[in-house]
Amino acid sequence: MMPREPEEQNTGEEAGPEENIETVGQSLVEEKEKAEKYLANWQRAQADFINYKRRTEQEKEELTRFANSALVLNLLPILDDLERALDSIPADTAEFSWVDGIRLIERKFKTTLEAQGLSPIEALGQPFDPHLHEAIRQDKGEEGKVIEEVQKGYKFHDRVIRASKVVVGNGEFEEGQDIESETDS
Numbered sequence: 001m002m003p004r005e006p007e008e009q010n011t012g013e014e015a016g017p018e019e020n021i022e023t024v025g026q027s028l029v030e031e032k033e034k035a036e037k038y039l040a041n042w043q044r045a046q047a048d049f050i051n052y053k054r055r056t057e058q059e060k061e062e063l064t065r066f067a068n069s070a071l072v073l074n075l076l077p078i079l080d081d082l083e084r085a086l087d088s089i090p091a092d093t094a095e096f097s098w099v100d101g102i103r104l105i106e107r108k109f110k111t112t113l114e115a116q117g118l119s120p121i122e123a124l125g126q127p128f129d130p131h132l133h134e135a136i137r138q139d140k141g142e143e144g145k146v147i148e149e150v151q152k153g154y155k156f157h158d159r160v161i162r163a164s165k166v167v168v169g170n171g172e173f174e175e176g177q178d179i180e181s182e183t184d185s
Helices: 017-066 069-087 097-115 179-184
Strands: 118-120 133-139 146-151 154-156 159-162 164-169
Touching (some): 069 097, 069 154, 069 159, 097 118, 133 146
Parallel strands (some): 133 164
Antiparallel strands (some): 146 164, 154 159
C-alpha cells in the first residue's frame, strides 16, 4: 500500500469575492495586453511578408527584364560592323540590289533589338555626361560638349549597357572659327 499524501487543510481563510474579482480583473488586463502584443507582432509579421513578397516579385520582374542584356551586349559589335560596312560602301556600288538587301538586314536587326528594349544614346552635340559617355580624348571645340562620336552607346530598358565613346571639346577653337557659329550649331 502506498502512503497517503496529506490533505490540504482548510484554514478557514478564503479569499473574499472582492479579492477574486480583483485578481480576475488583473489577469484579464494582463491577458488583454498579451493579446494586443501578439496582434501587433502578427500584423508586423504580415506586413513584413507582404513587403518580402513584393520585393521578390520586383526582383523576378527585373531579372526577366534584364536577362537578355548579356545577349544584346554581345550582339552590339555585329550591329557596329553592319553599320561600318554600309558606311564604307563606294558610291558606284551603292545602288546594287545586294547593298539594299544588307541595308534591309541592318534595319531589321536594329528594329528587333529596339523591340527588346535597346535604344541608342544621343551623344553628338550633347553636354558630356559621364553616366552616358566615355571620353577618349579632348579636342578643339566647345568646352564640355561632345564633338565626335567614335562608338555608339546604347541603353537597355533605360539602363546603360554600353557608354558612347566620344571626343569632348576643350574650349579652344580653330583659326577662322568664331564662337557664335560654334554655339549656334
